[in-house]
Amino acid sequence: MRPDWAGLRGRASGRPARLPQVDEFFGTSTQVCGGFWPFSTDMELPVDGVPVGRSLASGSAVCCDPISWFKTGIIEQPSMFVMGLPAIGKSTFVRRQVWGMAALGMNAIIPGDLKPDYAREVRLLGGQVISLGSGVGSINPLDPGDMHAALRRLSGRARDDLTADWHERRKTVLEVILTVARTGRASGSQTVTDVESNILATGLQVLHEHTADAAVPPVIADLRDLISQGPDPVRAAAVFDAPDDDDAYREATRDLLASLHGIANPRGRFGRLFCEQTTEHIDLSRPVDYDISALAQSGDAVVAATLAATWTSAFAAKVAADALADAGLEPPRNHVIIMDEMHRALRASPMMVDSLDLLTRLNRQWGVGQIMITHTFADLMCLDSPAANAKARGFVERSKIKVLGALSRAEVSRFLRAESGLPLSAREEDLLDDWATPTNFAAHASLKGVGRFLIKLGGLPGIPVGLELCDLELGGFNDTNTKWHH
Secondary structure, three states, rough: OOOOOOOOOOOOOOOOOOOOOOOOOOOOHHHHHHOOOOOOOOOOOOOOEEEEEEEOOOOOOOEEHHHHHOOOOOOHHHHOEOOOOOOOOOHHHHHHHHHHHHHHOEEEEEEEEOOOOOHHHHOOOOOOEEEOOOEEEEEEEEHHHHHHHHHHOOOOOHHHHHHHHHOOOOOHHHHHHHHHHHHHOOOOOOOOOOHHHHHHHHHHHHHHHHHOOOOOOHHHHHHHHHHHHOHHHHHHHHHHOOOHHHHHHHHHHHHHHHHHHHHHHOOOOOOOOOOOOOOOOOOOOOOOEEEEEOOOOHHHHHHHHHHHHHHHHHHHHHHHHHHHHHHHOOOOEEEEEEEEEHHHHHHHOOOHHHHHHHHHHHHHOEEEEEEEEEOOOHHHHHHOOHHHHHHHHHHHHOOOEEEEEOHHHHHHHHHHHHOOOOOOOOHHHHHHHHOEOOOOOOOOOOEEEOOEEEEEEOOOOOOOEEEEOOOOHHHHOOOOOOOHHH
């Protein structure tokens, strides 16, 4: 017996009966069968924001960015936190955010691009790339965000408010740089003392009175020389009980002057980074990237001090731009600040934690969105004090959108769920842990979760999404091997 297309003939031979053909129709559940109840598909996904990719659960398109979701009322703060193991595509995900938000009219500010991950994309967008490094460029800590020029355009209450903000920012970033500069020395205090802080605050105000109408702002050498001369207000801040005692004043200012001289000296530890005028002023009418990749081999202290200066400058520039917009001198603009490698800046000084803590609480009022990026939650829990760790933990808790990449099960259960209280289901934990698995046994094998992320919004089920790149991204600003192409 030879079988035909349907099998063998005969009883118990397994031959199927011919089934009649039926007409196939395509339509919605309401059109075809009167509707399904309960719903047979997952919850509706937002269509507002930057297209990211497709849901790994349903294949539906996923759109997400912090500013669009804030404007449509999905979240209460325009904030996003991206977390995941190295080499899974975190920077690629954020580059898509930068590109998409630029198309929506929102320029990105990257205040510290160490690798660099964003410089090429910013250039393709017609943006500004500010290069900093030893012999490459400099940034003046006494004029963060080019506020000196903005102040000359304002008057009245607006100028007074911006001046007060300027003084506070200059003092804060200077204290951070001084703390970093003193790290590792054998004797003497590494942190800025209360007396030194008073001297700096008073000296900056006196220096502003002398240079408010000058064409260019003062530099650190000018502050050093003013403190060395000892005007009466500075003397009173240094030795309030004996301001006329020259020996007491010299003793109170000796360590501070030595530290300021080390920063102002172009042959010192920081080279020309902080001792000269800012070489390129920030332009917030287009995307901006501070390229500090030239400092990659300069040590953690120099990188941390530079990040403190560039982050402060970016925030100050945004405040100055808003003040000019309120005065009708500039058009109002929304921006998103990308804070990559944030754990390196947080370890620079406890004051950086305080500065970022203020930003995450006020970004809605400032008209600025933020995207913070780090490897794991543990990076935020290894600061100098429990208070600093608690504030750093608040960065994740207050970020309304959490984008999670490949993470170990221990990271999820110990930190994300226990420390931050993020409601992650067992299924989501399994997914993140599975993404952290290598694809094979080869050396440097990629992880299964490359390009895959879980978008969490409060207690809602996470949206597993696969990032889909277009041709421009694949061969353009995401190509990290361009130097090998000829």
